[in-house]
Amino acid sequence: MSTDVVVLTPAELDLWSDQRLLSVEEALSLWINPDAPAGLGQAMRYAVLDGGKRLRPMLVLAAREAVANGVKDDVLDAAALRAACAVELIHAYSLVHDDMPCMDNDVLRRGKPTVHVQFGEAQALLAGDALQALAFELLTPENQSPSSSGVLANIPDGVQARLCRLLAKAAGFNGMAGGQAIDLASVGLALDEHQLREMHHLKTGALLEASVMMGAACGHTTDHAWECLRRFGRAIGLAFQVVDDILDVTADSVTLGKTAGKDAANDKPTYVSLMGLHRAQEYAEQLLAEALKALRDSGLASAYTLAALAQRVVNRKT
Amino acid sequence: MSTDVVVLTPAELDLWSDQRLLSVEEALSLWINPDAPAGLGQAMRYAVLDGGKRLRPMLVLAAREAVANGVKDDVLDAAALRAACAVELIHAYSLVHDDMPCMDNDVLRRGKPTVHVQFGEAQALLAGDALQALAFELLTPENQSPSSSGVLANIPDGVQARLCRLLAKAAGFNGMAGGQAIDLASVGLALDEHQLREMHHLKTGALLEASVMMGAACGHTTDHAWECLRRFGRAIGLAFQVVDDILDVTADSVTLGKTAGKDAANDKPTYVSLMGLHRAQEYAEQLLAEALKALRDSGLASAYTLAALAQRVVNRKT
Numbered sequence: 001m002s003t004d005v006v007v008l009t010p011a012e013l014d015l016w017s018d019q020r021l022l023s024v025e026e027a028l029s030l031w032i033n034p035d036a037p038a039g040l041g042q043a044m045r046y047a048v049l050d051g052g053k054r055l056r057p058m059l060v061l062a063a064r065e066a067v068a069n070g071v072k073d074d075v076l077d078a079a080a081l082r083a084a085c086a087v088e089l090i091h092a093y094s095l096v097h098d099d100m101p102c103m104d105n106d107v108l109r110r111g112k113p114t115v116h117v118q119f120g121e122a123q124a125l126l127a128g129d130a131l132q133a134l135a136f137e138l139l140t141p142e143n144q145s146p147s148s149s150g151v152l153a154n155i156p157d158g159v160q161a162r163l164c165r166l167l168a169k170a171a172g173f174n175g176m177a178g179g180q181a182i183d184l185a186s187v188g189l190a191l192d193e194h195q196l197r198e199m200h201h202l203k204t205g206a207l208l209e210a211s212v213m214m215g216a217a218c219g220h221t222t223d224h225a226w227e228c229l230r231r232f233g234r235a236i237g238l239a240f241q242v243v244d245d246i247l248d249v250t251a252d253s254v255t256l257g258k259t260a261g262k263d264a265a266n267d268k269p270t271y272v273s274l275m276g277l278h279r280a281q282e283y284a285e286q287l288l289a290e291a292l293k294a295l296r297d298s299g300l301a302s303a304y305t306l307a308a309l310a311q312r313v314v315n316r317k318t
Numbered sequence: 319m320s321t322d323v324v325v326l327t328p329a330e331l332d333l334w335s336d337q338r339l340l341s342v343e344e345a346l347s348l349w350i351n352p353d354a355p356a357g358l359g360q361a362m363r364y365a366v367l368d369g370g371k372r373l374r375p376m377l378v379l380a381a382r383e384a385v386a387n388g389v390k391d392d393v394l395d396a397a398a399l400r401a402a403c404a405v406e407l408i409h410a411y412s413l414v415h416d417d418m419p420c421m422d423n424d425v426l427r428r429g430k431p432t433v434h435v436q437f438g439e440a441q442a443l444l445a446g447d448a449l450q451a452l453a454f455e456l457l458t459p460e461n462q463s464p465s466s467s468g469v470l471a472n473i474p475d476g477v478q479a480r481l482c483r484l485l486a487k488a489a490g491f492n493g494m495a496g497g498q499a500i501d502l503a504s505v506g507l508a509l510d511e512h513q514l515r516e517m518h519h520l521k522t523g524a525l526l527e528a529s530v531m532m533g534a535a536c537g538h539t540t541d542h543a544w545e546c547l548r549r550f551g552r553a554i555g556l557a558f559q560v561v562d563d564i565l566d567v568t569a570d571s572v573t574l575g576k577t578a579g580k581d582a583a584n585d586k587p588t589y590v591s592l593m594g595l596h597r598a599q600e601y602a603e604q605l606l607a608e609a610l611k612a613l614r615d616s617g618l619a620s621a622y623t624l625a626a627l628a629q630r631v632v633n634r635k636t
Contacts, residue, residue, distance in 0.1 A: 036491035037520065040499035044491065097447060102418075102439035121420035122502050125443070126495050129415060132447065133490030136454050140483035157475035164482045165458035172451030173354035173362065177444050181358035184440050202355065 005296045008308035016305055017058055024057045025049070027085050031138060036130070043119040043127035044134070048092045051110035055240075055313070056091055056211040057084035062305040063215025063229060069302045073219075079155045080218040083163050086135040087211045090171050093131035094207075096124050098180065132171070139163045162217045170210030179203025183268070191269040197238065204244070205237025212236075212306070228298035232291050236310045239287035243314055245270035246280050251318065288314040323614045326626035334623055335376055342375045343367070345403050349456060354448070361437040361445035362452070366410045369428035373558075373631070374409055374529040375402035380623040381533025381547060387620045391537075397473045398536040401481050404453040405529045408489050411449035412525075414442050416498065450489070457481045480535045488528030497521025501586070509587040515556065522562070523555025530554075530624070546616035550609050554628045557605035561632055563588035564598050569636065606632040 008016065028048055034041045064080035099106040099114040100121060107117050116124035143154040169175055179202030186199065212233035216226060249272050271280040291310045295303040326334065346366055352359045382398035417424040417432040418439060425435050434442035461472040487493055497520030504517065530551035534544060567590050589598040609628045613621045 033491065036499070037496040038499040038503040040491050040496055093447075097443055100420075100443065102443060123499065125415055125418065125420060126499050126502070129411075129446070129450065129489075130491040130495035130499075132450050133486050133493075133495060135486075136482055137486035137490055140479050140486060142483060157479045160482070161458050161475045161478035164454055164478070165460060168451050168454035168458060171447075172455055173351065173358050173448040175451075177448035177451060178355040178358055181354070181356040181441065181444050181448075184444070185356035 005292050005307045006304040007292075007311060008304050010308070010312075013305065013308040013312065016308075020058060020061050021054055023081060024054055024061075024084055024088070027081055028088065031085060032134065039119065039123060040126060040130060043115055043123045044131055046112075046118060047096045047115045047127055047131065048089065051112070052088070052092075053316075053318075054084075054088060055309070056087040056207065058309055059208065059211035059233075059236075059306070060084040060087055060215040060218075062309055063212045064218045065215075066229075066298075066300045066303040066306050067216050067219035067221050067225070069300065075155060076159070076218045079159050079163070080215055082138045082141070082155070083167075083214040083218060084211075086138045086163070086167060087207065087214060089131045089135040089138070090167065090176070091207060093128040093135075094171075094176055094180070096128040096131070100124060103180075103184070135167060135171075136164055139167065159218060163214050166210045166214050166217060170206040175202055175206035175210070176204075179206065186269060188267045189269065191274070193274055196269055196271065196274055200238060200241040201234070204241045205234060208237035208240055209233030225298045225300055228294045228300075231294035232298070232306065232310070235287045235291035235294060236313050239284050239291065239310070240313050242271045242280055242284045242287065243316065245272045246277065246284065247316075247318070248272070249277065284314050323610050323625045324622045325610075325629060326622050328626070328630075331623065331626040331630065334626075338376060338379050339372055341399060342372055342379075342402055342406070345399055346406065349403060350452065357437065357441065358444055358448060361433055361441045362449055364430075364436060365414045365433045365445055365449065366407065369430070370406070370410070371634075371636075372402075372406060373627070374405040374525065376627055377526065377529035377551075377554075377624070378402040378405055378533040378536075380627055381530045382536045383533075384547075384616075384618045384621040384624050385534050385537035385539050385543070387618065393473060394477070394536045397477050397481070398533055400456045400459070400473070401485075401532040401536060402529075404456045404481070404485060405525065405532060407449045407453040407456070408485065408494070409525060411446040411453075412489075412494055412498070414446040414449070418442055421498075421502070453485060453489075454482055457485065477536060481532050484528045484532050484535060488524040493520055493524035493528070494522075497524065504587060506585045507587065509592070511592055514587055514589065514592055518556060518559040519552070522559045523552060526555035526558055527551030543616045543618055546612045546618075549612035550616070550624065550628070553605045553609035553612060554631050557602050557609065557628070558631050560589045560598055560602045560605065561634065563590045564595065564602065565634075565636065566590070567595065602632050 032041065032045050032048060034045060036044065060083045061080055064076065068076065095109060096115045098104055099109055100116050107114055115127060119127070140160050141155060171177065179199055182199040183203055191199065209230065212229050216229050248270065271283065275283065288310055292307055295307050350359065350363050350366060352363060354362065378401050379398055382394070386394065413427060414433045416422055417427055418434050425432055433445060437445070458478050459473060489495065497517055500517040501521055509517065527548065530547050534547045566588065589601065593601065606628055610625055613625055
């Protein structure tokens with residue numbers, strides 16, 4: 001794809017991701033206490049650890065690096081790591097609840113039995129609830145008193161509050177939960193492209209967009225760059241879903257690690273059912289171009305990792 | 319009950335509560351958007367509005383007034399109202415999820431069909447999820463830019479972050495959700511008094527304690543007063559559950575507005591099953607005395623409403 005934004009090569013992105021993934025996995029494992037009461041910690045860990053591509057955390061960290069522009073700041077880096085994990089916890093809880101019998105009733109996720117199959121429905125419900133609470137707990141660490149240790153990493157109150165604000169909005173009725181309610185109500189209905197876009201903007205897009213914005217909130221941006229990053233986040237949020245719909249018909253369950261062909265089987269409206277496979281693929285490319293243009297418009301010189309992540313979202317095979 | 323803490327009379331408390339309840343109901347109705355997608359807003363409103371004694375919001379507001387000590391501050395009052403509503407949203411979501419078939423499978427709550435009976439299980443699940451997110455959204459309002467309006471009520475970032483921190487901890491695996499996991503695992507088991515106290519401290523106590531602390535966070539306290547308020551909150555949190563267990567065997571379903579005798583029917587351990595009715599009643603009185611002593615120790619001159627709320631928690635009939 002031709003663009004005048006600097007983009008990491010796939011090999012460079014792999015190297016970058018591998019390093020960041022280590023930090024994220026380690027932090028998630030540290031923060032989800034295995035000793036949480038009555039098996040709850042085990043269910044929460046099962047839902048989150050050792051799985052997923054961690055796209056949302058990677059977007060948080062790449063956006064943080066884009067706005068940091070090479071200036072090191074341990075406190076803001078720590079805030080970004082917490083934000084990365086918090087977004088992933090929200091994503092993971094939504095999958096746990098979404099898989100439950102009263103929702104999608106799915107038994108396979110990331111190649112493993114779903115949480116309610118493994119731990120029972122009640123524990124799955126509670127694990128999801130507790131993961132959502134933990135996300136906000138991660139974003140609001142108590143500041144250390146200056147006397148307690150030599151090295152301080154007190155995340156400014158303003159950053160904590162802003163991260164909570166972005167995540168709460170993206171998770172709630174004006175975001176993910178609202179999108180799932182539309183999804184639930186739309187089974188068997190013929191949505192038009194506008195309605196389908198609105199549903200996916202809320203259901204999947206809001207949290208992806210929030211990931212980018214939360215990374216940007218761990219740093220200093222101009223209002224202009226902030227708005228460009230929002231355009232970027234919105235475009236890749238939508239692109240992600242279009243590609244998801246494409247993969248649902250073109251990939252198999254083993255590759256996906258979840259049940260393929262599920263949307264058609266459940267009579268759910270998708271971009272493929274609406275516009276056909278070819279036009280859906282063109283639409284994904286168009287959204288990628290919009291995303292890259294937004295990055296170029298931002299004027300951020302260090303946005304090359306975000307750009308590479310956007311390409312990967314559209315070109316992914318799983 | 320003899321005490322040297324000044325306490326509002328029941329009539330004074332009624333007057334105080336009636337005024338505060340109006341503000342809380344109005345705010346909840348304003349903040350739970352009826353137009354949230356696909357009926358989700360209606361399910362959320364059904365779960366929250368026109369019901370409940372609003373004990374937690376009242377604790378938030380009374381604690382705020384105790385630390386304010388008569389000094390008016392519109393911004394901190396606004397923060398306390400948001401905190402009061404946020405705590406109630408967390409409480410309401412926990413009831414919605416707790417009533418679901420995979421948990422307690424209850425059909426009656428506050429004299430009305432439970433949310434999953436009225437709206438279906440999937441919508442109940444989503445409504446609970448969205449209520450939790452909304453709680454954190456309420457705590458983190460975007461600050462107005464100085465130019466946008468004459469009257470500003472920008473809640474300081476430090477207050478926002480602290481409120482989120484208190485609520486997230488109280489709702490999560492180290493609080494309410496953890497307590498529910500223990501509750502779930504303990505059906506049919508013989509818990510001793512220590513284990514029962516631990517379960518209830520997490521399941522019910524943590525959020526009641528957090529209500530008091532969130533009110534206190536909307537103001538300026540000494541570390542000493544803060545710790546005394548925590549002791550107060552812990553004592554009434556426990557007292558609330560002891561009285562709940564007493565009422566489960568002494569009151570009828572119509573008075574309670576929920577199914578009475580449920581704990582015994584479900585073979586759940588309670589303070590009454592553990593220590594007998596008479597000793598449970600004595601224990602509730604002892605906890606009330608501890609709560610009032612904590613208030614006296616705090617040195618807060620305006621804690622009379624908190625004191626009256628504590629008495630009401632123990633002397634309530636529903």
